[in-house]
Amino acid sequence: MVLTVAVLWDNWGDLLVPAKPSPVAAITATQSQIDQGRYLALAGNCMACHTTRGGTPLAGSRRIDTPFGGVYSSNLTPDPSTGLGRWNSQDFWHAMHRGRSADGRLLTPAFPYNHTSVVTRQDSDAIFAWLKSQPPVVQAQAAHTLVWPFGTQPALAVWRSLFFQPSPFQEDKARNAEWNRGAYLVQGLGHCAACHSPRNALGATGPVHDLSGGLMPVVNWYAPNLTQDAESGLASTPLPDIVRLLRTGASDTAQTNGPMGEVVQHSLQHLKEADLLAMAVYLQSRAQRATQPAPDAAKMARSNGQVSAQVATQGAKVYERQCLQCHGEQGEGMKTASGEVAYPALAGNRAVLLQDPTNLVQLVLYGGYGPATQGHPRPFGMPPAVLELHDHDIAAVLTHLRTQWGHQAGEVTTLQVNRIRAAQGN
Known part of the structure; x- marks a missing residue:
């Protein structure tokens, strides 16, 4: 009652x-x-x-x-x-x-x-x-x-x-006009928290300023926590590089795919440079203010030294056969003659090291295709392996990526790959 x-x-x-x-x-x-x-x-x-x-x-x-x-x-x-x-x-x-x-x-x-x-x-x-x-x-x-x-x-x-409660924009008087413009765009029309905020059992996200990341239902992509540098790189990336990523979908250290690639292609690439910079300023300030979490001890324990010899061998073989030609023997990636990133480096890549491996599995299964934008009109792509690689092959090669070149991320299991494949109906 x-x-x-x-x-x-x-x-x-x-x-x-x-x-x-x-x-x-x-x-x-x-x-x-x-x-x-x-x-x-x-x-x-x-x-x-x-x-x-x-x-x-x-x-x-x-x-x-x-x-x-x-x-x-x-x-x-x-x-x-x-x-x-x-x-x-x-x-x-x-x-x-x-x-x-x-x-x-x-x-x-x-x-x-x-x-x-x-x-x-x-x-x-x-x-x-x-x-x-x-x-x-x-x-x-x-x-x-x-x-x-x-x-x-x-x-x-x-x-x-x-x-639900209407959230009319309120300027932060302690911040300048550029920061407030970025906050207005990110929280309002940009509706970034619609993807970058966890959803509860009834489909509700956090407040419009919640950028703590989460798994996107149905489409099954993980939207990184934009307040953690380990996941987004926003705190440590120079502002021009953040703007470049938002405008073109690619930078020297990152590339957009999946739902974020679509946002860049259909929306962000058309925005004014001043607005993209304002968004970058706001997002970077949020990441720099946030307390960065301590390293996950359990994750560290599942790193390179704990992977079985069979998985390590299998992962290395799949990498050599499927990935090495584009991403390099040491995961260094490949650039074009003009210096543009053709295939991103995997060594030190934040996307490789995310605790949730969903995006990696999606990319291997269904391919990696960056958005075609005016600033990056012919992005290189990665073909899908959904019909070529078994789940145990994908788990092994992703574990290889996450435990080589100084990486200490967790192992990807066959069961994880199987669940992600099943969620997409393949």
């Missing part, structure tokens, strides 16, 4: 009071506002979720898989029957700030409204102005396929009471 009253009170304005049809006010947006809205939509990577593969941009109905079933994105074009044609800027602001549709429905948190609630009203209006300037497309949103009771309005109301 107490919980029911609390949920009703918490969602009174969003659940119990049906939204009345909003009059569509005349749009008098300036071209500069529309241009700013386009830029902000790129920063938020809106196109990625609201466009089906090969479909009309922003027309929605792309399936987003969750542990609780499928959610289909909405049509953001100004079509009056299936899109935003009957919405006004206030309706859009309610969706961004409260996670509530113009018809009063509570939206599923697959739309990261905890992060969009950070966005200012001015920026929300600019995004809406740009969306209203797009060609209308008739495409009704497909029905969600969430298992009961997930997706019902009462269940969403309970979830919101437990895990």
